Amino acid sequence: xxxxxxxxxxxxxxxxxxxxxxxxxxxxxxxxxxxxxxxxxxxxxxxxxxxxxxxxxxxxxxxxxxxxxxxxxxxxxxxxxxxxxxxxxxxxxxxxxxxxxxxxxxxxxxxxxxxxxxxxxxxxxxxxxxxxxxxxxxxxxxxxxxxxxxxxxxxxxxxxxxxxxxxxxxxxxxxxxxxxxxxxxxxxxxxxxxxxxxxxxxxxxxxxxxxxxxxxxxxxxxxxxxxxxxxxxxxxxxxxxxxxxxxxxxxxxxxxxxxxxxxxxxxxxxxxxxxxxxxxxxxxxxxxxxxxxxxxxxxxxxxxxxxxxxxxxxxx
Ligand code: CP
Numbered sequence: 001x002x003x004x005x006x007x008x009x010x011x012x013x014x015x016x017x018x019x020x021x022x023x024x025x026x027x028x029x030x031x032x033x034x035x036x037x038x039x040x041x042x043x044x045x046x047x048x049x050x051x052x053x054x055x056x057x058x059x060x061x062x063x064x065x066x067x068x069x070x071x072x073x074x075x076x077x078x079x080x081x082x083x084x085x086x087x088x089x090x091x092x093x094x095x096x097x098x099x100x101x102x103x104x105x106x107x108x109x110x111x112x113x114x115x116x117x118x119x120x121x122x123x124x125x126x127x128x129x130x131x132x133x134x135x136x137x138x139x140x141x142x143x144x145x146x147x148x149x150x151x152x153x154x155x156x157x158x159x160x161x162x163x164x165x166x167x168x169x170x171x172x173x174x175x176x177x178x179x180x181x182x183x184x185x186x187x188x189x190x191x192x193x194x195x196x197x198x199x200x201x202x203x204x205x206x207x208x209x210x211x212x213x214x215x216x217x218x219x220x221x222x223x224x225x226x227x228x229x230x231x232x233x234x235x236x237x238x239x240x241x242x243x244x245x246x247x248x249x250x251x252x253x254x255x256x257x258x259x260x261x262x263x264x265x266x267x268x269x270x271x272x273x274x275x276x277x278x279x280x281x282x283x284x285x286x287x288x289x290x291x292x293x294x295x296x297x298x299x300x301x302x303x304x305x306x307x308x309x310x311x312x313x314x315x316x
Contacts, residue, residue, distance in 0.1 A: 002300055003112035003119040007130045007170045013313055014299075015137070015170070020311045021295035022138055022288065028307060029062070032294070035303050036063035042095040043069035044087065044111075045122070046078065046102045047229075051264060051286055052122045052131065056099040059293035063303070068095065085114035092116040097301055099131075103229070118300040126160040126230050131296065132263050133166040135289035139281050140220065142288070143259045148176040155182040155211055155244050156224035156269060158189040160231075163263040164224060165193050175202035180218060182211050184243050186236065187226070211244050215254045221246070223262045223269050247271040251279065261285055 007015060025032050041060040045053050049071070057067045070076045078087060084102070088111045091098060100111050101122040108121035108128075123129045140147045152171065154164050158181055168189075171177045179197060181189050188207060197205045208214055215221065223246055231237040245268055246260065262270055262282040274280050298305060 003108075003115070003121075004130055004296065004300065005108045005112055005119075005121045005124075006128045007133055007166065007173075012173050013311070015134075015173075017311050018134060018292060018295045018299065019138055019141055021299065021305060021308065022134075022291040024305060024308050025294050026291050028305070031307050032063060032298075032305050034064040035298050035305050036060060036065035036301060039063075039065035039097070039301055039303070040095040041065060041067050041069075041297065042091050042098045043067060043071070043122075044076075044091065044098060044100040045069065045071045046073045046100075046107075047123065048072075049101055049122070051289060052101060052129075053099075055286075055290040056120075056122065056131075056293050056297075059290055059297055062290075063294055063298055065096075065297075084110050087111075088114040088119065089116075097297060120296065120300070123162055126162050126165075126227065128166045128169075129162040129263070130166050130170075131289065131293055132163045133170050134292035134296065135285045136163070136167050136222070136261060136263075137170065138288035138292055139259070139261060139285045142284065143257075143281060144219070147171065148174050150176075150219040151178040151180060151217055152220040152222065153180040153182055153211075153214060153218040154189075154222045154224070155246075157187045157226045157240075158183040158224070159187045160227035161224040164222065165190070167222065168193050169196055172196050172200040172203055175200060177203050179203065179205040180214050181205055181207045182209070182214065182244070183207070184209060184240055186240060187243075211246070212250060212253065215250060215258075218254065218258055220259050220261060221254065223260065223266070225262075225265060225267055225269060242268055244269055245271060246274055248273050248277065251277060254279065
């Protein structure tokens with residue numbers, strides 16, 4: 001089946017179509033409630049999750065389908081040493097589509113090759129998190145009406161933050177984005193992601209350490225959590241985790257219509273007082289994540305949304 005390991009697996013037109021479908025779904029919830037009747041989704045989560053697993057599951061339930069799966073490998077035969085490939089060859093017999101999260105980079109690709117049904121990457125280690133990016137793009141569309149011609153600051157753990165890698169990769173495809181990469185030296189953006197920006201003539205980037213010095217230039221500030229689970233050394237984590245804390249004082253130097261995004265969960269990096277600021281968009285991202293997963297699941301299954309009129313391809 002067609003899988004989604006990274007958003008590079010689908011065309012730019014298909015991404016635009018998913019954004020269009022999600023907006024349709026939001027305003028036609030009753031009409032779409034039987035789109036995936038009889039379908040079964042498996043959620044195979046080898047790593048903790050609140051939003052991603054629950055929104056994948058809710059998305060399938062709201063489309064009329066059903067859900068099976070495990071949250072925590074200790075209750076599956078993985079704990080006895082079963083491989084990812086054998087697990088996916090097995091689960092392919094039970095379900096129509098799989099969403100999988102795993103702590104190892106590349107696990108989703110291995111799974112997609114072993115499975116005979118579509119596999120959606122719900123996060124593979126510090127590599128990619130494509131469905132989070134779909135939620136992020138929908139949030140940028142609703143805030144700005146566009147996902148290009150923006151100055152996008154990404155702040156925090158740019159080394160291990162897979163949501164950042166997916167978002168940069170995808171924004172480069174649409175082009176005309178100025179990236180401001182804000183991190184300590186120890187948590188800079190990986191070279192393969194920098195290379196993606198460099199390969200995009202309409203995009204530019206700077207790497208800086210000081211959030212306060214650049215916050216006034218940004219249209220979007222994408223905050224991230226320092227990824228404790230990816231550190232080898234607890235002392236390094238403790239030293240770096242509170243490098244950036246966005247509070248109302250810092251936000252007072254930002255543009256009045258800047259959007260603050262965060263994939264969540266947050267620890268300390270956004271003060272709770274910021275939640276009431278109109279620039280805070282991170283709980284909108286949560287809602288958009290569910291809608292985009294509804295659009296994605298129905299699309300990968302080839303199940304048409306009743307009453308939906310597809311986007312026309314752009315004239316070239
Ligand atoms: N944003 C995100 O992936 O959240 P969870 O880890 O809770 O799924």
